[in-house]
Amino acid sequence: MVKTENSVVITKSLGPEFGAILATLHQQCVAHGAWSSNSYQQMMGLHTSSALIAMVDQEPVGFLLSSSTSLESEILMLCVAPKVRRLGIGSKLLLSLVEDLAVQGTCDLLLEVAEDNHEAINLYGKNGFLEVGKRPNYYESPEGKKTSALIMKRIIT
Numbered sequence: 001m002v003k004t005e006n007s008v009v010i011t012k013s014l015g016p017e018f019g020a021i022l023a024t025l026h027q028q029c030v031a032h033g034a035w036s037s038n039s040y041q042q043m044m045g046l047h048t049s050s051a052l053i054a055m056v057d058q059e060p061v062g063f064l065l066s067s068s069t070s071l072e073s074e075i076l077m078l079c080v081a082p083k084v085r086r087l088g089i090g091s092k093l094l095l096s097l098v099e100d101l102a103v104q105g106t107c108d109l110l111l112e113v114a115e116d117n118h119e120a121i122n123l124y125g126k127n128g129f130l131e132v133g134k135r136p137n138y139y140e141s142p143e144g145k146k147t148s149a150l151i152m153k154r155i156i157t
């Protein structure tokens with residue numbers, strides 16, 4: 001499937017009923033550690049959470065889940081299905097969140113990313129995020145391999 005960025009529709013204000021869709025996409029995107037449908041439903045039920053889904057021909061192909069207070073927002077997860085990567089969909093989800101946060105007057109957007117996740121670090125760097133901290137040995141794989149997390153921040157307003 002080859003699609004352009006222009007055919008992507010971003011759907012906002014999703015409720016807990018979309019938890020299963022996010023969990024399915026997450027499973028497609030990571031080798032281990034995908035969150036369950038129940039976990040997504042609980043997170044999406046919180047008044048601090050918001051989710052965006054990217055749709056191509058009415059098929060969900062990516063999502064961004066974030067959590068916000070009045071001053072600060074955090075990206076909890078960003079996933080794009082492998083078959084439609086490198087087409088600008090991750091960037092489009094990020095931009096959509098940034099536009100919403102700017103309207104709400106949020107100051108900072110933060111995230112954590114594994115220091116060996118080069119595609120995500122490139123994506124965030126290209127979209128205005130800077131590294132502001134590091135959490136050593138933050139993640140642990142099922143095989144016991146530890147990886148540090150980078151903390152990245154984009155100033156919104």
Ligand SMILES: CC(C)(COP(=O)(O)OP(=O)(O)OC[C@H]1O[C@@H](n2cnc3c(N)ncnc32)[C@H](O)[C@@H]1OP(=O)(O)O)[C@@H](O)C(=O)NCCC(=O)NCCS
Pocket residue numbers: 029030077078079080081084085086087088089090091092111112113114117118119120122123124126
């Ligand atoms: C990271 C991820 C969301 C990127 O989504 P995407 O839709 O492919 O991203 P985009 O097409 O908007 O890419 C924008 C930029 O990111 C960088 N990038 C994306 N994929 C890359 C790759 N495989 N290698 C190197 N850089 C990459 C590039 O700078 C790219 O710009 P370019 O294509 O003009 O060179 C996707 O790879 C993914 O879902 N990964 C698994 C889940 C994950 O790690 N999420 C992040 C958790 S913090």
